Amino acid sequence: xLSTADAEEILLKTKIFGFSGPNRHIYAYxxxxxEPDALARFQAISEHAGFAGQLYALIAFQTLDATAxxxxxxxxxxxxxxxxxxxxxxxxxxxxADVVDLIRNRQFATEFRRVRYHHPWRAPRLVxxxxxxxxxxxxxxxEREDRPASDRGLVLVHxxxxxxxxxxxxxxxxANAGFRVLAIDLRGYGLSKxxxxxQNPDGFGSxxxxxxxxxxxxxxxxxSVSIIGASMGADAAAGASILARPSxxxxxxxxxxSGSEPADRLKGRKLFIVAHADANSAxxxxxxxxxxxxxxxxxxxxxxxxxxxxxxxxxxSDQEGRLTDALWQFLRLTR
Numbered sequence: 001x002l003s004t005a006d007a008e009e010i011l012l013k014t015k016i017f018g019f020s021g022p023n024r025h026i027y028a029y030x031x032x033x034x035e036p037d038a039l040a041r042f043q044a045i046s047e048h049a050g051f052a053g054q055l056y057a058l059i060a061f062q063t064l065d066a067t068a069x070x071x072x073x074x075x076x077x078x079x080x081x082x083x084x085x086x087x088x089x090x091x092x093x094x095x096x097a098d099v100v101d102l103i104r105n106r107q108f109a110t111e112f113r114r115v116r117y118h119h120p121w122r123a124p125r126l127v128x129x130x131x132x133x134x135x136x137x138x139x140x141x142x143e144r145e146d147r148p149a150s151d152r153g154l155v156l157v158h159x160x161x162x163x164x165x166x167x168x169x170x171x172x173x174x175a176n177a178g179f180r181v182l183a184i185d186l187r188g189y190g191l192s193k194x195x196x197x198x199q200n201p202d203g204f205g206s207x208x209x210x211x212x213x214x215x216x217x218x219x220x221x222x223x224s225v226s227i228i229g230a231s232m233g234a235d236a237a238a239g240a241s242i243l244a245r246p247s248x249x250x251x252x253x254x255x256x257x258s259g260s261e262p263a264d265r266l267k268g269r270k271l272f273i274v275a276h277a278d279a280n281s282a283x284x285x286x287x288x289x290x291x292x293x294x295x296x297x298x299x300x301x302x303x304x305x306x307x308x309x310x311x312x313x314x315x316x317s318d319q320e321g322r323l324t325d326a327l328w329q330f331l332r333l334t335r
Contacts, residue, residue, distance in 0.1 A: 124171070124183070129216045131187070131208040135195030139184040139213060140164050142175035149180060153222030154331070155213045156183040157233030159311045160204065163190035166312055170228075170324070179331070180222055184213050186236060204232050207239025214240065214249055226251030226268075226334050228327065231311035235260065241267045251334030253327065256311040259288030263295035270300040271330045273323065277308035285310075301330070 124140035131137060143149060154174050156167040164183040171181045185192040186205030200206070210233075214225050227249060229237030234257030241252050242265045253271045256278055272293045278285045286304065293302045303326050305319040314323050 126191075127182075127216070129212055131195070131206070131212040133196070133199050133206075133208055135187045135199065135206070135209065136192065137184055137187065137209050137212055138164070138191035139182045139216075140171070142171045142179075142181040142183070144175055144178065149221060150178050151221060151223040152179050153214075153217035153220075153225035154179045154181045155210060155217065155225065155227045155237075156181065157205075157210055157213075157227060157229035157237050158183075158186065158189070159231030159233050162230075162312055165190070169315070170327075173324075174331075177328075177331075180217060180220070182213050182217055184209060186233065205236045207236050207243055210236050210240035211243055214244065218248070224250040224334070226253070226331060228253040228255065229257065230255040231257065234258075234311070238266060241265075251330065253330060254289075254292075255314070256285060257289065257292075259285070259290075259292040261292070263292040264297065266296050269330070269334045270296055271303065271326065272296075272301070273303045273305065273314075273326065275305045275307045275309050275314060275317075275319065278310050279308065301326075 124142045126138065127141050128136055128138050156164070156171060158164060158166050164185045167183040171183050174181045186209050187195055187200050188203050188205065192209070210227060210229070214227070217225050225248070227237045227240065229235070229252075234254040237252060238254055238257060238261035241249050242261060244267060246267065249268050251269045251271075252266060253273065256274045257272075270293075272289055274286055274289045276284075276286055290302065293300060303322075305314060305322055307314075307317055307319055309317040309319070314320065
């Protein structure tokens with residue numbers, strides 16, 4: 001059983017990337033007391049409590065009685081009066097006392113899951129698998145609980161400013177649509193910290209991380225696997241497509257990648273997406289992506305969205321509808 005001091009330390013020290021910088025960001029959906037992998041989630045987070053992904057350590061609060069909860073509330077309130085808590089897509093400040101009370105209320109967790117995730121829904125299961133060069137990759141596996149495991153797999157690969165948790169909204173929709181979804185932390189990000197450092201010299205993840213995820217889903221029974229990669233994740237996804245065996249990857253979505261991977265070696269059905277004014281210090285991204293699209297073999301599509309938002313930030317823009325519609329259409333046609 002965790003002590004009050006243990007719970008406090010985890011709450012104060014664990015951070016994830018927020019839209020305006022590193023924030024203490026609580027996702028109430030992780031307050032799940034009956035999930036069989038709850039202990040594994042907590043242990044994985046606590047090993048990297050400095051800058052881990054979501055605050056799965058909320059499960060620690062189920063061990064607090066009323067006296068311990070009051071003590072924790074008092075000491076946290078002295079450090080800061082409120083904590084960021086997400087009960088939707090974006091975080092909002094809530095008083096520490098309210099957060100502690102909600103966490104201790106099992107009914108709240110049940111009701112939150114029912115309303116937020118359109119029951120039936122099962123919280124993602126934390127899994128891990130090795131790459132062929134010795135890294136341990138952590139991922140969240142999203143599945144429907146009211147039907148047999150799907151034979152359609154989907155791998156989600158984050159950009160450089162994010163972790164696997166950033167795909168939560170899309171992952172839930174895809175799982176409810178019947179996909180077995182694996183959102184991964186690339187090496188050096190989130191929980192995927194264990195591996196030979198010389199195999200991660202530039203800190204930008206690796207195509208081998210994505211390929212390991214594809215093969216994890218295949219080994220679990222998926223007969224088709226598609227990948228959606230954003231920015232850095234798009235380049236890793238493209239690299240995985242090049243390394244993959246024929247028919248190992250069925251669909252490939254490259255969301256604002258660099259366009260640098262050899263297009264003629266990309267496999268499967270392909271969808272290239274970019275905002276027309278998306279740019280970095282070298283200039284607009286569209287010319288390189290258009291050139292990559294033109295060199296790629298069919299079947300292929302190119303979607304140019306309005307605006308200048310980059311990669312996953314498009315999901316928070318007025319182009320979110322066009323983007324998600326294109327993704328669902330692509331996934332429906334890809335087997």
